[in-house]
Amino acid sequence: MANPRVHEIASELGVESKVALEKLKEMGEFVKSPASSVAPPVARRLKKKLIEDGAVPTEAKSEPAAKKPAGAPKPGAAAPTPGPKPGAGPRAPKEEAAKPAAAPAPAEAAPKKPADKPAEKAADKPAAAPSDAPKPSAIPRPMARPGQPRPGNNPFASRQGMGRARPGGAPQRDGERRGGRPGQPGGAPRPGAPRPGAPRPGSPRPGAPTTPGAAPGRGAPGRGGPAFAGRGGRGRGGTAGAFGKGGGKARSRKSKRTKRLEFEMREAPTIGGVRVPRGDGSTKVRMRRGSTLADFAEKIGGSPADLVTILFHLGEMATATQSLDETTFELLADELGYKLDLVSPEEEDKELLETFDIDLDEEDDEEDLEYRSPVITVMGHVDHGKTRLLDAIRSGNVGAGEAGGITQHIGAYQVVQEHEGEDRSLTFIDTPGHEAFTAMRARGALVTDVAIIVVAADDGIMPQTIEALNHAKAADVPIVVAVNKIDKEGANPAKVRQQMTEYEVVTEEYGGDTMFVDVSARTGEGVAALLEAVLLTADAGLDLRANPNREVRGIAIEAKLDKGRGSVATVLVQSGTLRVGDAIVAGTAYGRVRAMINDAGERVEEAGPSTPVQVQGLSSVPRAGDVFLQTEDDRTARQIAEKREALERNAMLAKARKRLSLEDFKTALDEGKVETLNLIIKGDVSGAVEALEESLLKIEVDDSVDLRIIHRGVGAVTESDVNLATVDNAVVIGFNVRPDTKARERAQREGIDIRFYNVIYGAIDDIENSLKGMLKPEYEEVQSGVAEVREVFRSSKWGNIAGAIVRSGTITRNAKARIIRDGIVLADGLAIESLRRFKDDVTEVKTDFECGIGLGKYNDIQLGDEIETTEMVEKPRD
Numbered sequence: 035m036a037n038p039r040v041h042e043i044a045s046e047l048g049v050e051s052k053v054a055l056e057k058l059k060e061m062g063e064f065v066k067s068p069a070s071s072v073a074p075p076v077a078r079r080l081k082k083k084l085i086e087d088g089a090v091p092t093e094a095k096s097e098p099a100a101k102k103p104a105g106a107p108k109p110g111a112a113a114p115t116p117g118p119k120p121g122a123g124p125r126a127p128k129e130e131a132a133k134p135a136a137a138p139a140p141a142e143a144a145p146k147k148p149a150d151k152p153a154e155k156a157a158d159k160p161a162a163a164p165s166d167a168p169k170p171s172a173i174p175r176p177m178a179r180p181g182q183p184r185p186g187n188n189p190f191a192s193r194q195g196m197g198r199a200r201p202g203g204a205p206q207r208d209g210e211r212r213g214g215r216p217g218q219p220g221g222a223p224r225p226g227a228p229r230p231g232a233p234r235p236g237s238p239r240p241g242a243p244t245t246p247g248a249a250p251g252r253g254a255p256g257r258g259g260p261a262f263a264g265r266g267g268r269g270r271g272g273t274a275g276a277f278g279k280g281g282g283k284a285r286s287r288k289s290k291r292t293k294r295l296e297f298e299m300r301e302a303p304t305i306g307g308v309r310v311p312r313g314d315g316s317t318k319v320r321m322r323r324g325s326t327l328a329d330f331a332e333k334i335g336g337s338p339a340d341l342v343t344i345l346f347h348l349g350e351m352a353t354a355t356q357s358l359d360e361t362t363f364e365l366l367a368d369e370l371g372y373k374l375d376l377v378s379p380e381e382e383d384k385e386l387l388e389t390f391d392i393d394l395d396e397e398d399d400e401e402d403l404e405y406r407s408p409v410i411t412v413m414g415h416v417d418h419g420k421t422r423l424l425d426a427i428r429s430g431n432v433g434a435g436e437a438g439g440i441t442q443h444i445g446a447y448q449v450v451q452e453h454e455g456e457d458r459s460l461t462f463i464d465t466p467g468h469e470a471f472t473a474m475r476a477r478g479a480l481v482t483d484v485a486i487i488v489v490a491a492d493d494g495i496m497p498q499t500i501e502a503l504n505h506a507k508a509a510d511v512p513i514v515v516a517v518n519k520i521d522k523e524g525a526n527p528a529k530v531r532q533q534m535t536e537y538e539v540v541t542e543e544y545g546g547d548t549m550f551v552d553v554s555a556r557t558g559e560g561v562a563a564l565l566e567a568v569l570l571t572a573d574a575g576l577d578l579r580a581n582p583n584r585e586v587r588g589i590a591i592e593a594k595l596d597k598g599r600g601s602v603a604t605v606l607v608q609s610g611t612l613r614v615g616d617a618i619v620a621g622t623a624y625g626r627v628r629a630m631i632n633d634a635g636e637r638v639e640e641a642g643p644s645t646p647v648q649v650q651g652l653s654s655v656p657r658a659g660d661v662f663l664q665t666e667d668d669r670t671a672r673q674i675a676e677k678r679e680a681l682e683r684n685a686m687l688a689k690a691r692k693r694l695s696l697e698d699f700k701t702a703l704d705e706g707k708v709e710t711l712n713l714i715i716k717g718d719v720s721g722a723v724e725a726l727e728e729s730l731l732k733i734e735v736d737d738s739v740d741l742r743i744i745h746r747g748v749g750a751v752t753e754s755d756v757n758l759a760t761v762d763n764a765v766v767i768g769f770n771v772r773p774d775t776k777a778r779e780r781a782q783r784e785g786i787d788i789r790f791y792n793v794i795y796g797a798i799d800d801i802e803n804s805l806k807g808m809l810k811p812e813y814e815e816v817q818s819g820v821a822e823v824r825e826v827f828r829s830s831k832w833g834n835i836a837g838a839i840v841r842s843g844t845i846t847r848n849a850k851a852r853i854i855r856d857g858i859v860l861a862d863g864l865a866i867e868s869l870r871r872f873k874d875d876v877t878e879v880k881t882d883f884e885c886g887i888g889l890g891k892y893n894d895i896q897l898g899d900e901i902e903t904t905e906m907v908e909k910p911r912d
């Protein structure tokens with residue numbers, strides 16, 4: 035089929051050629067004259083644009099729309115509308131459009147022909163069949179026109195509305211990116227995601243009282259109404275969103291958004307010859323750590339290959355599947371008008387746990403809560419007596435108490451103090467100082483209920499006292515000040531109180547709300563009073579309760595590898611009761627509790643809230659601050675640990691991006707990131723190494739560049755060479771040698787550029803070019819596969835899908851495609867947006883296999899066309 039000429043399109047629509055030309059110009063397509071022909075996709079866009087913008091006389095407008103059901107903007111819009119622009123006709127006020135739920139049902143709005151009018155209309159137009167629904171962009175916001183189908187009984191509207199109105203926990207229905215989870219394709223339900231129909235507390239409950247908005251929708255006697263009402267009412271957070279507000283809003287928003295995207299696609303300047311959907315500068319893109327360009331592409335609806343190209347033009351090289359760091363994504367996001375929203379490790383972990391149905395924020399029922407001891411951390415300046423005080427608290431207790439025994443340092447201990455006639459226990463974290471406190475807090479773990487700030491009375495407030503104060507304040511932990519060393523001569527407890535007021539810590543004696551207790555860790559004086567003060571402070575401001583009868587949650591506070599017992603970890607149970615035999619996971623360590631000992635070194639069978647115990651049986655050593663969880667079974671524990679490990683690995687990989695490659699040396703030099711090109715030379719014989727070194731040092735470059743050979747040697751490239759390269763940001767040159775496996779792995783992880791040569795001149799040339807900034811990676815286009823179109827499936831949602839058979843090579847999802855018809859290239863550089871075998875999305879399809887290929891917006895596919903795919907591969911240099 036020949037490409038249509040502009041005047042032909044114009045006359046088909048009944049507009050003047052110059053209007054069409056003008057429109058083409060607006061669209062960014064520069065066409066000389068009405069006799070010029072345009073490619074079919076452009077022709078189609080032009081028609082759509084002309085219709086949308088109201089340039090087409092009404093009669094002409096409805097005609098092509100009726101002829102081409104798939105292209106019809108929408109059932110309602112296909113009907114002749116008076117006035118120059120669709121939507122400019124009589125319209126209900128905007129507010130009504132936005133809130134159809136609150137609006138009266140059609141029956142009330144248009145009393146003449148109740149609700150069967152919209153139903154009739156929908157039935158009239160075959161285009162209205164949901165499967166053939168037009169692209170959202172073609173829907174010109176017509177919802178509130180009188181007499182048009184209302185969202186309440188419009189199949190499209192209700193469908194979309196319901197999609198939006200799901201309660202937080204329900205799996206996602208549509209393939210919308212907006213709500214899609216980072217790292218998860220589209221909106222596919224996550225494995226193990228919260229079950230549908232099992233809403234979380236706080237989410238709208240199925241069967242909750244119907245909101246007023248739902249009533250008109252249900253009550254409307256239109257044909258679509260009741261059927262959809264029934265569906266919407268089931269487990270979807272009520273029907274209001276399904277029919278009214280949600281539906282209407284979602285629809286108009288989507289349409290606008292898509293339009294904007296399309297607009298921007300057209301207007302966007304191309305970078306490196308490709309266009310990708312752009313953001314408006316504030317469009318958020320949520321990415322996980324260690325994501326790849328392919329992930330980013332999925333989020334913005336572009337193609338990974340295009341992003342590779344763009345990034346390349348921004349001076350960064352990456353493959354589509356390589357984990358990238360935050361800076362690289364920022365660069366890309368900035369360029370494309372997006373705002374990067376990097377998922378924090380905590381959020382990431384939370385999401386991971388959610389996939390296992392574990393919700394860390396889940397709250398217990400009031401009646402299940404029981405008293406637990408407060409957990410206390412001691413902080414203060416060096417030598418003010420933290421350790422001694424912790425000892426005094428413990429030994430004072432042990433001395434007075436029954437246990438006697440050998441005390442065991444497990445990282446925390448419990449003491450008992452009589453308080454208001456009652457024996458109360460207190461749990462002390464046995465690692466003094468705010469480093470541990472901060473380290474744990476940095477990992478999102480806050481175990482401390484009360485902080486004791488120790489200040490030596492003979493020394494007063496010191497820098498770390500202030501730091502400790504700030505840490506406690508930042509964590510919103512109440513404090514008690516222990517004024518220590520009062521036995522010492524020159525002790526001035528009053529001065530400490532006075533100094534503290536400068537930091538807004540005012541003693542109760544001065545009318546403040548912080549308790550100060552004078553103690554001597556040496557003599558034990560005041561220690562009991564200190565414990566009482568802690569209890570009073572805790573009771574005054576904290577809810578010291580936890581549910582001992584649930585699965586265990588806690589924090590690992592200390593862990594080590596013990597020769598005989600393997601991994602031993604002290605955990606502080608926060609809720610639930612930990613028992614021997616429980617399946618547990620802490621960070622990336624998992625296992626079953628083999629044995630537990632308490633702070634007195636005794637074996638125990640169980641540990642409840644606020645009880646520290648040392649646990650044996652974990653697969654590896656968790657870190658202090660790792661959240662400790664009981665899982666249903668070993669398998670879950672292992673899976674969580676493995677997933678966490680994978681996430682960490684990804685994050686690590688992202689950090690280890692290329693540090694310095696020969697290609698980007700000049701850029702790095704120009705940007706002042708490097709001053710010298712450091713080289714490490716390894717070769718098979720010493721003569722070669724020397725020759726190479728000599729020749730390299732002779733390379734003439736201007737004074738601004740310095741070339742240094744920081745290490746040379748004979749033999750394979752080893753891990754230690756790579757380590758050196760890591761430290762000194764060097765490039766490794768291997769002459770007739772290869773790296774060993776460890777070195778290769780490490781180089782990959784650290785992003786070290788290792789080059790191999792077998793002719794000296796090759797190396798010299800490359801280095802010389804690199805110093806001059808002329809060494810560009812060379813890519814070549816290779817044909818990767820050819821498929822023949824056997825059938826064309828029309829899908830309104832995905833565009834046309836080519837049912838094809840692969841004739842040669844492999845068709846891959848990341849490749850670029852071109853369409854060849856009768857030996858002529860019709861379109862090039864198309865992204866393969868979907869690749870399927872039967873119902874499954876696949877990443878590649880090999881020769882002789884059939885597949886479905888979707889080319890996104892490009893729809894001009896015919897029987898017999900060839901789809902050829904190409905990939906850019908970096909040309910090896912040696």
Ligand SMILES: Nc1nc2c(ncn2[C@@H]2O[C@H](COP(=O)(O)OP(=O)(O)OP(=O)(O)O)[C@@H](O)[C@H]2O)c(=O)[nH]1
Nearest residue numbers: 415416417418419420421422518519522554555556
């Ligand atoms: N006279 C007297 N000396 C004390 C008292 N408390 C601690 N000391 C001494 O002060 C010195 C420091 O005590 P530590 O308990 O090690 O102090 P710290 O704050 O834990 O010090 P770092 O671990 O270095 O941060 C030691 O020599 C203690 O014996 C006290 O109440 N009276």
